[in-house]
Amino acid sequence: xxxxxxxxxxxxxxxxxxxxxxxxxxxxxxxxxxxxxxxxxxxxxxxxxxxxxxxxxxxxxxxxxxxxxxxxxxxxxxxxxxxxxxxxxxxxxxxxxxxxxxxxxxxxxxxxxxxxxxxxxxxxxxxxxxxxxxxxxxxxxxxxxxxxxxxxxxxxxxxxxxxxxxxxxxxxxxxxxxxxxxxxxxxxxxxxxxxxxxxxxxxxxxxxxxxxxxxxxxxxxxxxxxxxxxxxxxxxxxxxxxxxxxxxxxxxxxxxxxxxxxxxxxxxxxxxxxxxxxxxxxxxxxxxxxxxxxxxxxxxxxxxxxxxxxxxxxxxxxxxxxxxxxxxxxxxxxxxxxxxxxxxxxxxxxxxxxxxxxxxxxxxxxxxxxxxxxxxxxxxxxxxxxxxxxxxxxxxxxxxxxxxxxxxxxxxxxxxxxxxxxxxxxxxxxxxxxxxxxxxxxxxxxxxxxxxxxxxxxxxxxxxxxxxxxxxxxxxxxxxxxxxxxxxxxxxxxxx
Amino acid sequence: xxxxxxxxxxxxxxxxxxxxxxxxxxxxxxxxxxxxxxxxxxxxxxxxxxxxxxxxxxxxx
Numbered sequence: 001x002x003x004x005x006x007x008x009x010x011x012x013x014x015x016x017x018x019x020x021x022x023x024x025x026x027x028x029x030x031x032x033x034x035x036x037x038x039x040x041x042x043x044x045x046x047x048x049x050x051x052x053x054x055x056x057x058x059x060x061x062x063x064x065x066x067x068x069x070x071x072x073x074x075x076x077x078x079x080x081x082x083x084x085x086x087x088x089x090x091x092x093x094x095x096x097x098x099x100x101x102x103x104x105x106x107x108x109x110x111x112x113x114x115x116x117x118x119x120x121x122x123x124x125x126x127x128x129x130x131x132x133x134x135x136x137x138x139x140x141x142x143x144x145x146x147x148x149x150x151x152x153x154x155x156x157x158x159x160x161x162x163x164x165x166x167x168x169x170x171x172x173x174x175x176x177x178x179x180x181x182x183x184x185x186x187x188x189x190x191x192x193x194x195x196x197x198x199x200x201x202x203x204x205x206x207x208x209x210x211x212x213x214x215x216x217x218x219x220x221x222x223x224x225x226x227x228x229x230x231x232x233x234x235x236x237x238x239x240x241x242x243x244x245x246x247x248x249x250x251x252x253x254x255x256x257x258x259x260x261x262x263x264x265x266x267x268x269x270x271x272x273x274x275x276x277x278x279x280x281x282x283x284x285x286x287x288x289x290x291x292x293x294x295x296x297x298x299x300x301x302x303x304x305x306x307x308x309x310x311x312x313x314x315x316x317x318x319x320x321x322x323x324x325x326x327x328x329x330x331x332x333x334x335x336x337x338x339x340x341x342x343x344x345x346x347x348x349x350x351x352x353x354x355x356x357x358x359x360x361x362x363x364x365x366x367x368x369x370x371x372x373x374x375x376x377x378x379x380x381x382x383x384x385x386x387x388x389x390x391x392x393x394x395x396x397x398x399x400x401x402x403x404x405x406x407x408x409x410x411x412x413x414x415x416x417x418x419x420x421x422x423x424x425x426x427x428x429x430x431x432x433x434x435x436x437x438x439x440x441x442x443x444x445x446x447x448x449x450x451x452x453x454x455x456x457x458x459x460x461x462x463x464x465x466x467x468x469x470x471x472x473x474x475x476x477x478x479x480x481x482x483x484x485x486x487x488x489x490x491x492x493x494x495x496x
Numbered sequence: 497x498x499x500x501x502x503x504x505x506x507x508x509x510x511x512x513x514x515x516x517x518x519x520x521x522x523x524x525x526x527x528x529x530x531x532x533x534x535x536x537x538x539x540x541x542x543x544x545x546x547x548x549x550x551x552x553x554x555x556x557x
Contacts, residue, residue: 011556011557013551013553020552021552021554024554064555067555068554071554098557099554099556099557100553100554101553101554101556144551149551149552149553151551151552153552153556154555154556155553155556156556219557220555220556221555369536369540372534372536372540373537373540377541384546384549385543385545387548388544388545388546388547388548388549389540389543390548391547391551392543392547400540400543402536402539402543405535405536405539406536408535409535409536411536
């Protein structure tokens with residue numbers, strides 16, 4: 001089985017005491033620039049193509065939120081690199097200001113567990129930068145790992161999966177759409193109230209309110225369930241980077257692991273031509289309706305006036321994947337099978353053992369927590385304090401420490417060991433191309449001109465040299481032993 | 497589902513297992529919550545009840 005290279009990028013919510021949303025681009029830039037560790041400040045954006053669509057065309061322009069654009073009405077244009085304030089970290093991650101949010105894009109990994117740990121390393125990068133900014137400006141800086149401000153602004157937690165371009169795009173869309181609708185019952189972050197449509201007290205997903213179309217290439221406005229941005233960050237002829245924007249920030253590592261495992265399993269089934277077929281009546285409505293059904297299995301409407309449930313849909317991906325991967329000697333497959341078996345047991349536990357379910361699923365953990373408050377304080381779900389508690393659940397910079405209390409009481413599944421996560425703040429432990437980027441930043445920064453997902457550019461005695469990074473190739477840790485940049489380039493370009 | 501792809505679409509066959517009827521599935525079980533007061537409740541009471549009202553963010557992706 002060809003392992004799927006994947007990454008996670010998270011736009012963090014944050015606030016600086018005494019400042020507002022109008023200051024957020026400046027503040028996000030200042031936060032990123034406050035990163036206290038070693039890093040490299042030049043990202044190569046020559047290979048980016050956010051307006052290209054997988055379906056074979058290019059958009060004239062991307063839409064933007066007209067309300068949000070008002071913040072920039074009087075803002076003088078600045079060079080992109082000034083606004084983004086890119087930092088390439090020693091672990092190969094990209095840390096930058098994206099639309100007024102500090103965004104941490106993990107180094108790409110094959111392993112689920114590595115990606116979960118790098119996601120946690122991202123929390124540390126943002127927190128340490130926020131602490132440095134707070135010390136520098138003398139104001140409190142709060143950090144939230146969530147996806148909404150409860151006033152109609154959303155920001156993303158995206159997944160990237162590298163898929164061969166030979167897989168027909170219509171198969172990717174029809175094969176993944178049912179999972180994208182259904183997986184929220186295991187991976188939703190939970191939200192008090194709603195920001196669009198009919199009011200509700202609590203819903204499974206933070207993002208469901210913000211989807212307007214089934215399929216398009218937009219990300220800032222009229223967001224789709226299936227995003228068709230065609231920006232592979234690798235050989236365009238060979239690869240597609242599946243850009244998944246319908247996911248959300250998970251505080252519980254199990255949920256992150258399951259989100260990634262379910263999607264990888266679906267991609268493997270699609271590549272084999274074995275994906276389940278669910279003719280959804282309307283993916284956008286189905287996403288919103290399922291989000292608003294935290295009780296009961298919840299319906300997903302199908303064409304022909306029939307319906308199914310999220311559980312049936314998820315099982316239709318997991319069971320054939322498990323049945324087709326009986327050779328469990330491959331560590332990549334072992335990790336996937338373990339996470340997917342866990343997903344099946346959670347679907348069973350949802351009603352049979354809700355406390356077990358709430359240990360692994362953010363929306364259920366949050367809801368259980370808030371129910372205690374509602375019962376104890378005698379307030380309704382529409383009381384303002386409930387959304388404040390929802391927000392506090394996602395707060396990373398200490399604060400009252402609601403989520404930490406859940407961890408301390410073993411009411412949620414444990415994270416990977418802290419000492420292992422800490423190592424990923426500065427290193428890459430896989431042979432992925434992220435290792436080459438990591439070594440270039442850590443050991444050859446003086447010769448580095450720019451870095452990106454798919455290439456490194458170096459200064460050499462003969463001028464600048466750009467070296468492509470192959471997403472399929474294994475990059476050995478011995479690259480760090482190269483004595484000169486020329487030697488490193490030779491190793492990076494050596495045929496394999 | 498409308499797929500706005502300009503390539504050949506795969507036929508939806510065979511039909512998946514599906515449920516028909518009006519049954520909404522099992523209802524929420526009666527779960528016993530941990531007894532209050534506890535550490536969680538104490539912490540929740542310390543949260544600024546207006547913090548969400550004041551929290552405004554730029555739209556991201």
